[in-house]
Amino acid sequence: MTTKASTTTASNTTPAADARTLGLAHYAARGVLEHFLARHGVTFQQQIALRAAVTAEAPRTREDLVAQVVASVKATPAEVRATLDELLAKDLLVTDGPHLRPTDAGRELLAAVGAESAPISARIWGDIPTEDLVAAGRVLTLVTERANAELAVLSS
Numbered sequence: 001m002t003t004k005a006s007t008t009t010a011s012n013t014t015p016a017a018d019a020r021t022l023g024l025a026h027y028a029a030r031g032v033l034e035h036f037l038a039r040h041g042v043t044f045q046q047q048i049a050l051r052a053a054v055t056a057e058a059p060r061t062r063e064d065l066v067a068q069v070v071a072s073v074k075a076t077p078a079e080v081r082a083t084l085d086e087l088l089a090k091d092l093l094v095t096d097g098p099h100l101r102p103t104d105a106g107r108e109l110l111a112a113v114g115a116e117s118a119p120i121s122a123r124i125w126g127d128i129p130t131e132d133l134v135a136a137g138r139v140l141t142l143v144t145e146r147a148n149a150e151l152a153v154l155s156s
Helices: 019-039 044-055 062-073 077-089 104-125 130-155
Strands: 093-096 099-102
Touching: 019 044, 019 104, 044 062, 044 077, 044 099, 044 104, 062 077, 062 099, 077 093
Parallel strands: none
Antiparallel strands: 093 099
């Protein structure tokens, strides 16, 4: 009788990366972030959209932001438009002609969440060797590219 080779490390305790381990890591880290976002009355998707506006090299139109957030979180354009409306209502974004710009309050909110979550982020990421992070980054980038390509085929 033949058995399937183990997909664990030499210590036989760490599972190989797969969709489940990726999902578990994502939701665990997201749960930590959402804890801090909730203190400020902001959702995960609102934070993603606000960060897209704050980190943009040039002012973004509403539809540019919609496209970027849809690509990031795989939400529908209608859901992202509603999220942008929520950010406008909270005065975290402001309309400036054809563009949406982050307000000082929006920038301050992201800075506050970053500062509040920094100690926990340091505990989560701090002692992972650089070479492991680089390897994980390569794998996650490849998985993202492949999944996006498959999603594009499924959506066409």
